[in-house]
Amino acid sequence: MSRPPPAAGRVAGIDFGDVRIGIAISDTDRRIASPLENYTRRGAEQDAQHFRRLAAEQEVVLFVVGLPLHMDGRESEKSLQARRFGGWLAEATGVPVEYYDERLTSHEAERLLIDAKLTHKRRKRRIDMLAAQIILRGYLESGAGDGGWGAGIDV
Numbered sequence: 622m623s624r625p626p627p628a629a630g631r632v633a634g635i636d637f638g639d640v641r642i643g644i645a646i647s648d649t650d651r652r653i654a655s656p657l658e659n660y661t662r663r664g665a666e667q668d669a670q671h672f673r674r675l676a677a678e679q680e681v682v683l684f685v686v687g688l689p690l691h692m693d694g695r696e697s698e699k700s701l702q703a704r705r706f707g708g709w710l711a712e713a714t715g716v717p718v719e720y721y722d723e724r725l726t727s728h729e730a731e732r733l734l735i736d737a738k739l740t741h742k743r744r745k746r747r748i749d750m751l752a753a754q755i756i757l758r759g760y761l762e763s764g765a766g767d768g769g770w771g772a773g774i775d776v
Contacts, residue, residue, distance in 0.1 A: 635685065681716055685720070
């Protein structure tokens with residue numbers, strides 16, 4: 622699907638979860654992805670308020686939601702949940718959403734945190750936002766950071 626590039630602003634990467642959502646943010650040039658926060662879900666209205674505030678404060682013009690696919694590329698039940706969440710997020714914030722293949726991002730995040738010699742408790746607190754950073758970094762490196770658009774998975 623070909624769409625015009627979003628207006629100047631940041632891209633937020635999302636590692637969707639039923640309980641926690643990892644969030645990463647790009648710089649305004651869309652070259653660097655940095656972990657931002659782990660958000661604990663509180664209910665549809667409170668979640669909507671949080672993401673609207675996040676979009677406004679961080680000048681988010683695009684959300685990139687990680688899409689968990691099977692190793693052979695097929696979608697899973699979790700993929701459908703991520704797509705439903707992305708649809709809800711776009712509707713709640715008015716910010717467009719794209720999806721990006723997140724296969725193995727949680728494993729990569731866990732490995733990086735283990736390599737950093739963090740305790741299990743400290744890894745658990747950081748893994749979701751680090752996974753979001755890995756998703757966002759992949760998306761930006763795919764060409765989206767150069768002003769490209771549509772580097773994600775078709776909706």
